Each structure stands twice: as structure tokens, then as C-alpha cells.
Amino acid sequence: xxxxxxxSVATLALASCxxxxxxGGGDGSGETKETTDLGEKNPATGDPVRxxxxxEEADDARLTxxxxxxxYINEYLGGLNGHxxxxxxxxxxxxxxxxxxxxxxxxxxxxxxxxxxxxGVSLSVYKPLEDSGIPFITQLTADxxxxxxDESFVLFNPLGLGSATIAVAKDEGVESxxxxxxxxxxxxGPVKELAEPQYESAGLELEIVPIPLQVADPTAAIQQAINxxxxxxxxxxxxxxxxxxxxxxxxxxxxxxxxxQVSGFxxxxxxxxxxxxxxxxxxxxxxxxxxxxDRKLYNTVIETFADGAPTDDIFTTAAFQVELALYxxxxxxxxxxxxxxxxxxxxxxxxxxxxxxxxGGMTFQCGADVIAVLxxxxxxxxxxxxxxxxxxxxxxxxLTAADAG
Numbered sequence: 001x002x003x004x005x006x007x008s009v010a011t012l013a014l015a016s017c018x019x020x021x022x023x024g025g026g027d028g029s030g031e032t033k034e035t036t037d038l039g040e041k042n043p044a045t046g047d048p049v050r051x052x053x054x055x056e057e058a059d060d061a062r063l064t065x066x067x068x069x070x071x072y073i074n075e076y077l078g079g080l081n082g083h084x085x086x087x088x089x090x091x092x093x094x095x096x097x098x099x100x101x102x103x104x105x106x107x108x109x110x111x112x113x114x115x116x117x118x119x120g121v122s123l124s125v126y127k128p129l130e131d132s133g134i135p136f137i138t139q140l141t142a143d144x145x146x147x148x149x150d151e152s153f154v155l156f157n158p159l160g161l162g163s164a165t166i167a168v169a170k171d172e173g174v175e176s177x178x179x180x181x182x183x184x185x186x187x188x189g190p191v192k193e194l195a196e197p198q199y200e201s202a203g204l205e206l207e208i209v210p211i212p213l214q215v216a217d218p219t220a221a222i223q224q225a226i227n228x229x230x231x232x233x234x235x236x237x238x239x240x241x242x243x244x245x246x247x248x249x250x251x252x253x254x255x256x257x258x259x260x261q262v263s264g265f266x267x268x269x270x271x272x273x274x275x276x277x278x279x280x281x282x283x284x285x286x287x288x289x290x291x292x293x294d295r296k297l298y299n300t301v302i303e304t305f306a307d308g309a310p311t312d313d314i315f316t317t318a319a320f321q322v323e324l325a326l327y328x329x330x331x332x333x334x335x336x337x338x339x340x341x342x343x344x345x346x347x348x349x350x351x352x353x354x355x356x357x358x359x360g361g362m363t364f365q366c367g368a369d370v371i372a373v374l375x376x377x378x379x380x381x382x383x384x385x386x387x388x389x390x391x392x393x394x395x396x397x398x399l400t401a402a403d404a405g
């Protein structure tokens with residue numbers, strides 16, 4: 001029960017990231033992105049290895065990320081242990097039935113692994129693959145069956161959102177915080193049950209501020225939280241909800257930390273916020289620093305192999321991150337095969353942490369029980385990104401559970 005309650009915070013985070021109904025966002029800066037040299041070509045020459053990739057729609061930005069990353073790995077990195085990747089694509093249509101159909105398809109086509117970052121119906125994709133021996137790799141998920149399985153591999157710390165907000169509060173000298181979130185019985189109750197004792201143990205006060213779904217203007221609720229002494233506001237939910245909350249807080253003159261897990265804000269939403277995103281803190285697993293070497297590599301891969309595609313789409317970055325992470329995990333055992341059994345063995349027995357692609361200094365190590373209660377989780381840290389007005393990171397810091405005190 002404790003693990004389920006802990007993951008409730010991730011459920012709210014997932015709501016902002018796991019749907020293609022709205023665009024994948026972006027920093028809105030319109031600036032030319034920094035790129036780098038891809039190096040010497042090293043084409044894969046072995047037999048192809050099939051990797052299943054899940055998207056939500058046929059034109060999903062995740063597919064842009066998968067296809068470009070696959071070309072980069074096949075042409076410049078020698079493939080997966082020498083084997084060129086062949087993608088098996090499937091769109092879930094963001095329905096449970098569609099997710100199940102994708103899972104069944106991947107099993108029937110004998111893929112060596114399935115990549116499904118930030119899919120709203122990820123559990124439906126996973127269930128047909130359960131106990132199949134096919135590794136299931138994702139980024140942000142709130143599904144306890146996935147998080148608790150040693151045959152799934154999650155490149156995100158779902159528990160870090162809670163401890164990281166405490167770490168920020170302590171760093172900023174804040175004594176009281178408020179969680180502002182949509183009023184959903186499945187999340188607000190468990191989050192309150194979990195987070196309040198965490199904050200109390202850290203010597204901090206916490207107020208849960210649920211906003212009814214039918215309320216378009218949260219001004220009264222946010223003003224009351226500020227009046228009650230909240231020195232830090234944490235916004236969970238989908239992008240538009242978070243944007244409205246940040247805009248309201250700034251209009252009310254709030255000058256404390258504004259925190260969210262949303263990392264991709266559409267340009268028009270940024271423009272609606274007084275002063276833009278200046279001073280906002282994002283807690284996540286993907287760097288927003290355009291000077292970061294991995295960010296330059298990502299920009300180059302998308303520019304080279306997906307000409308014209310936006311580089312600041314959160315779904316494209318998620319696909320790049322998980323597929324390149326798979327490559328780096330298998331590189332620890334270069335003499336192993338690239339079939340499902342070999343990939344599973346490599347992921348379950350990573351002998352050391354390796355840098356998480358686009359992780360801003362974070363590492364991942366699958367099979368190491370980095371979070372004991374959730375064996376599927378491969379990342380034990382959270383990335384703090386301090387934003388400028390346009391949504392670019394001005395500084396970043398990797399936060400651990402110890403930072404929460």
C-alpha cells in the first residue's frame with residue numbers, strides 16, 4: 001500500500017505527459033539549437049534485431065524520435081551489439097483496447113524489447129507481455145504492475161517528485177508549501193496521506209490544494225494558500241492546468257519557488273504568463289540545458305535524420321532517451337546477443353551505473369534495486385532545472401533522497 005500511495009504523485013505527473021491530444025510542448029524560444037559532430041560512421045553489419053515501439057497515434061512525435069535514433073544507432077554506433085535495429089511500430093490510439101493490441105502484436109512479432117515512454121495506456125501494452133521474457137522499457141509511468149516488475153525497466157524516479165520538493169524547500173529556506181492539483185479522488189487522498197507525513201518528518205508544513213475540474217479560475221484557492229503561509233507552490237497536472245496555476249501565482253505577486261514536473265510549455269502558454277517561466281523550477285529526468293552535450297547530440301540526431309521536426313517536443317526526447325539508454329545498457333555486455341533473453345539478462349544485471357541520455361548528469365542502473373520497493377525503477381535521482389523566461393534551463397542539479405534531509 002505504501003508503494004501505491006507513493007506512486008500517486010507520479011500519476012499526476014503522467015497526466016501532463018502521456019497524451020498526444022495536446023502537442024508535446026516546447027520552450028518556445030525559436031532559437032537555433034546547438035549541434036555537434038556525430039563522429040565517424042560505424043554501420044551495424046549483423047542480423048537485424050526487432051524492437052517494438054509504442055506510440056499513441058500514427059503521426060506521434062515519439063515515432064519521429066524512434067526513427068531518428070534508430071538511424072543514428074545503426075549508422076554511427078554499430079547497432080545493438082553489432083545488430084541493426086528494425087522497428088516494429090504500433091499506435092495505441094490511447095485506448096486500453098489499442099494498448100492491448102500493441103502488446104499482443106509485439107509478442108507475436110517476437111521483438112527483443114518494447115519501448116513505451118509516457119504512454120497513457122502503458123499498462124495495457126505491458127499486460128500481454130507480462131512473463132513473456134520480453135523486456136518492457138519506459139520513462140514516466142504510474143502503473144504499479146510495471147514499477148514492481150523485474151522484467152520492466154523505468155527510466156524515471158516516481159518517488160523523487162515528493163522528496164525533491166522537500167529538497168527545494170530546504171534549499172530555498174521555505175517552511176511551508178502547498179501542492180496545487182486537480183481534485184481527483186484517486187490521487188488527492190493518497191498524496192495527502194503520503195506527503196504530509198514526509199513534510200512533517202522534514203520539519204515542514206504542507207497544504208494540499210485540490211482544484212475541482214469544473215473550476216477554470218484557481219485564483220481564490222491559490223490566494224488562500226498564500227494567505228495561509230505557503231512559501232512554495234508545487235503544481236501537478238496537465239500542461240494547461242499548470243500554466244494557469246503559475247500565471248495566477250505570478251499575477252498575485254507570489255515570489256516563492258514555483259515547481260512543476262511539466263517540461264514542455266507551448267509558446268502561446270508561455271506568452272500568457274507574466275514574466276514567462278522565469279524562476280520556475282522543473283523536477284524531471286530530462287535536461288533542459290541547451291549547452292548540455294547530450295542535448296547537442298539529440299539536436300544533431302533530429303536535425304540529421306528527421307529534417308524539419310521540432311527538437312523541443314517532449315515525446316521526441318522521451319523516445320530518444322529510452323532507445324539510446326537501451327543501447328548503452330547493452331554496451332556493458334558487448335559480446336552478448338541481441339535477442340529478448342540476452343537483452344533481458346543485460347538489463348537485469350547491469351554491473352554499474354551509466355549516464356542516462358539527456359539526464360543532465362543522472363545515471364541509471366537497472367536490476368540494482370535502486371528503489372527497493374519498486375524493482376522496475378532504474379533511476380534513483382531527480383533533475384532540478386531552474387528556468388529562464390523562455391523555458392530554458394539556467395542551471396541544473398541532480399537531487400538525491402538525501403537532499404530532502
